[in-house]
Amino acid sequence: MSLRIGVIGTGKIGQDHIRRITYSLQGAEIVAVTDVNSELAERVVKEENLNAQVYNSGHEVIKADHVEAIIVTSWGPTHEEFVLASISAEKYVFCEKPLATTAEGCKKIVEAEEEYGKPLTQVGFMRRFDRSYRQLKKVVDDGKIGETLMVHCAHRAPEAPGFSGDMALTDSLVHEMDVLRWLLDDDYVSAQVLLPKRTRFAAEGLQDPHVVLLETKKGIRISVESFVNCQYGYDIQCQVVGETGTANLPEPASVAIRSDAKLSNDILVDWKERFIDSYDVELQEWIYSTIKGEVSGPTAWDGYVVAVTADACVEAKNSRNIEPILIPKRPDFYSKSHVLYY
Ligand code: NAP
Secondary structure (H helix, E strand, O other): OOEEEEEEOOOHHHHHHHHHHHHHOOOEEEEEEEOOOHHHHHHHHHHOOOOOEEOOOHHHHHHOOOOOEEEEOOOHHHHHHHHHHHHHOOOEEEEOOOOOOOHHHHHHHHHHHHHHOOOOEEEOOHHHHOHHHHHHHHHHHOOOOOOEEEEEEEEEOOOOOOOOOOHHHHHHOHHHHHHHHHHHOOOEEEEEEEOOOOOOOOOOOOOOOEEEEEEEOOOOEEEEEEEOOOOOOOEEEEEEEEOOOEEEOOOOOOOOEEEOOEEEOOOOOOHHHHOHHHHHHHHHHHHHHHHHOOOOOOEHHHHHHHHHHHHHHHHHHHHOOOEEOOOOOOOHHHHHOOOOOO
16 A cells, blocks of 8 residues: 655755655655745656646645645744644644744644544654664663663754754754653753853854753753854764663764774764664654554654743743743643654
């Protein structure tokens, strides 16, 4: 059986997902596409040799009878509208982050699913599908380092073109906010944001780096360094400190070179390269679970919690205080949909 997918937004990541579904993954085909730039949508259909119809709007794609599931890869501010319309049409939807640009918008999606009676939405937090994060989670879950006490993370990128305002927290650090809840099977209770000496490589008016301190319900303390103009590479670090040991996120594979009296390894510079395999796993698992009629990855609830956490971080940055992260009780039906693959 082949899942018939409609894609809303044929920009960078939309094209990547179209290519992986068409040429690398199994069990699905792209049958409809749209983009505000219809010439772009038509060009993608032609260049990728798709047997897909080009529609004038996302709503037409969602309504089309032959479309069984939706992928939303348009500009962030349009996500809420297309996800809500997919739920109204009773279709499974994979939405790239953000689920919505406000916590209130995410909550509306959660409420729409509660009213429908079943989760339909998966959010594109792909780190949960990354092999190295899954290896780290298995070590933590198996109790190999005892109870977790602390986590130290770093999210470094060489430069941040196009970043403005608080995007380092609301656009890139959201991946840590999601993956760390999943890794620890915990929720956050407070956030504090420290502002270190500013790098001269940050665009005018932007703070970089940040240190975000999160506390969880279980009392675990997390520190995350966000440094998006670090110059040297794309470097994601995560170390879990337990009662009897520590566990580090494995480094991406790289050839160790011994030459000229030096031992060296390359460091990646492109985020896409770092997580390329996890996007494949993410979409493949989404296809399989959609065919089965369930959501097995990050749900609308997870998208909502991340939005609340990001808001608290922005508030903490501005107030310089420790701010509470107030997350309501998770509706029962979200816990059931949360399948864990290692
Ligand atoms: P992009 O290249 O700008 O692509 C977005 C596309 O959507 C553009 O072609 C845009 O057209 C189109 N669009 C805007 N409004 C639309 C509408 N109402 N209906 C249909 N199409 C519309 O951006 P991108 O880098 O692919 O990112 C897309 C989304 O994916 C963003 O929310 C981003 O945060 C997310 N993303 C997630 C990850 C991840 O790691 N999970 C990575 C990359 C991106 P115009 O350009 O003409 O406006």
